[in-house]
Amino acid sequence: LQDGTRDVTQQILDRLDSKASFLTSTEFPDIPQNEIKAALDRLASRAMVQYTTQDSERLSLTPEGSTIVNEGSHEYKVWDAVHKAGKLEMKDLLSAVGDSAKVGQGNAMKNKWIKKDGSALVPAVDSVEDATRIQLQQVQDTQALKDPKLQADYKKRKLIVATKVITYTVEKGPKYAKEIPVEVTDLTADMLASGEWKTANFKPYNFKSLGATQNAGALHPLNKVRKEFRDIFFNLGFIEMPTSRYVETGFWNFDSLYVPQQHPARDLQDTFYISDPAVADKPRADPEAEAQMDIMEAGINKLHGTTKPKEPRDYEAYWENIRKVHENGAFGSIGYRYPWSEKECLRLVLRTHTTANTSWVLHRLAQDPRPAKYFSIDRVFRNETVDATHLAEFHQVEGVIAEPNLTLGDGMGFLEYFYAQLGIGNLRFKPAYNPYTEPSMEIFGYHIGLKKWIEIGNSGVFRPEMLEPLGLPKDLRVFGFGLSVERPTMIKYKVDNIRDLVGHKVSLDFIESNAAVRLDKN
Numbered sequence: 001l002q003d004g005t006r007d008v009t010q011q012i013l014d015r016l017d018s019k020a021s022f023l024t025s026t027e028f029p030d031i032p033q034n035e036i037k038a039a040l041d042r043l044a045s046r047a048m049v050q051y052t053t054q055d056s057e058r059l060s061l062t063p064e065g066s067t068i069v070n071e072g073s074h075e076y077k078v079w080d081a082v083h084k085a086g087k088l089e090m091k092d093l094l095s096a097v098g099d100s101a102k103v104g105q106g107n108a109m110k111n112k113w114i115k116k117d118g119s120a121l122v123p124a125v126d127s128v129e130d131a132t133r134i135q136l137q138q139v140q141d142t143q144a145l146k147d148p149k150l151q152a153d154y155k156k157r158k159l160i161v162a163t164k165v166i167t168y169t170v171e172k173g174p175k176y177a178k179e180i181p182v183e184v185t186d187l188t189a190d191m192l193a194s195g196e197w198k199t200a201n202f203k204p205y206n207f208k209s210l211g212a213t214q215n216a217g218a219l220h221p222l223n224k225v226r227k228e229f230r231d232i233f234f235n236l237g238f239i240e241m242p243t244s245r246y247v248e249t250g251f252w253n254f255d256s257l258y259v260p261q262q263h264p265a266r267d268l269q270d271t272f273y274i275s276d277p278a279v280a281d282k283p284r285a286d287p288e289a290e291a292q293m294d295i296m297e298a299g300i301n302k303l304h305g306t307t308k309p310k311e312p313r314d315y316e317a318y319w320e321n322i323r324k325v326h327e328n329g330a331f332g333s334i335g336y337r338y339p340w341s342e343k344e345c346l347r348l349v350l351r352t353h354t355t356a357n358t359s360w361v362l363h364r365l366a367q368d369p370r371p372a373k374y375f376s377i378d379r380v381f382r383n384e385t386v387d388a389t390h391l392a393e394f395h396q397v398e399g400v401i402a403e404p405n406l407t408l409g410d411g412m413g414f415l416e417y418f419y420a421q422l423g424i425g426n427l428r429f430k431p432a433y434n435p436y437t438e439p440s441m442e443i444f445g446y447h448i449g450l451k452k453w454i455e456i457g458n459s460g461v462f463r464p465e466m467l468e469p470l471g472l473p474k475d476l477r478v479f480g481f482g483l484s485v486e487r488p489t490m491i492k493y494k495v496d497n498i499r500d501l502v503g504h505k506v507s508l509d510f511i512e513s514n515a516a517v518r519l520d521k522n
């Protein structure tokens with residue numbers, strides 16, 4: 001119990017010693033209402049007092065209302081100026097009474113205090129009663145105003161404001177005493193033996209007091225947002241791709257995506273290369289990875305059924321297809337026509353996007369081509385200048401839809417539906433360039449919470465140069481898109497510096513106290 005509350009408790013008991021009942025607003029106008037309530041509850045739980053609660057309104061003057069009490073109403077000032085002058089040209093009124101001129105002249109005429117005489121004003125009466133000033137004075141003195149119509153009128157004119165006040169009527173309870181008697185908090189063996197427990201004054205339980213805060217685990221905001229994204233994808237029938245490989249070969253990260261070996265994205269300043277080991281073997285079947293794929297495939301089978309018995313994946317043919325499509329052109333494309341280097345292709349990188357994983361998954365789909373919807377949410381790495389909104393690693397959300405004769409319009413329609421669930425409507429698409437998609441579109445959305453347009457993703461229709469080497473049929477169109485988890489999370493939790501969200505400077509209190517996420521409510 002705080003000293004303040006003990007003090008208020010005693011003051012209440014003192015007051016009841018001299019008065020049968022009282023109103024807290026008149027007896028203790030300066031003590032905050034929550035302190036009074038705490039003290040009253042403490043006493044009421046011991047039946048020492050009884051109280052009832054009244055909600056009421058207290059009126060007070062706005063600065064304009066106070067000016068009227070001190071100087072008179074606008075109409076009074078106008079009448080006073082005209083009366084003193086005997087006759088006042090209307091054009092001189094502004095310099096005579098300032099801001100009061102406009103409202104004041106109208107009201108003074110309506111009250112028949114002044115009248116027009118050509119282009120001038122003359123007084124119509126010799127003395128006036130400034131009712132507005134008198135009524136506002138009354139508000140100042142009593143914090144109230146009887147006439148409800150006047151009250152509404154003054155509120156509308158912003159001369160008075162009402163604040164809600166809670167007061168309590170307090171009276172003695174059956175166990176009233178001048179002081180809280182000493183209370184016993186523990187029942188001891190001695191008390192039982194001596195029989196003292198029968199008459200002891202036990203402290204009552206406070207069933208309303210809050211328990212001590214517990215230390216418990218909490219999900220990181222990025223994880224909460226990730227869960228939201230996963231739920232949206234699952235609700236739409238998407239299947240999660242296994243994405244455990246942070247280290248990839250250039251083959252999957254770039255070449256399989258028709259990114260030429262001279263592309264600037266492959267430069268050291270954009271991509272992290274592994275030094276030991278620096279290169280990998282050529283792609284081949286990996287039983288552990290295939291087992292993860294089997295789990296994923298089981299999901300698709302459930303939704304779409306299998307159409308063909310599974311054949312072992314042919315990595316050799318795929319490798320040769322990639323070489324051909326880059327070096328000489330193939331599948332109806334003239335290719336890039338440069339000497340394609342196997343060594344460059346086998347260099348190990350920290351994956352720069354989860355699209356590396358997507359081509360690996362699509363290679364598996366090519367064994368048994370059929371409509372499929374995949375997604376993944378996992379970490380990617382870019383050798384970027386680190387600043388308030390960028391780190392060298394972030395989490396990418398990736399969605400992929402494979403469907404015969406899928407159109408660009410279908411993809412755009414899907415994105416509109418998808419982003420609507422994040423509270424982002426009115427999408428705009430801007431033509432962009434990715435080596436692996438054509439057409440490619442940056443996605444912009446109007447964010448309701450932020451009230452502005454923001455870039456929220458990249459998308460496109462995968463090129464035949466990427467899909468046909470995989471062995472996918474020509475009519476199976478594949479649409480893909482990607483965005484970061486960090487961006488919507490920073491928006492959602494109003495974090496402006498990424499270091500407050502990720503890394504060693506993150507405050508645990510921020511993690512523990514954050515609300516559950518609902519992306520559509522901002």
Ligand code: PHE
Pocket residue numbers: 352353354355398434437458459460479480481482483
């Ligand atoms: N890989 C792209 C990126 O990193 C996202 C994307 C995925 C674009 C699939 C098109 C298709 O921004």
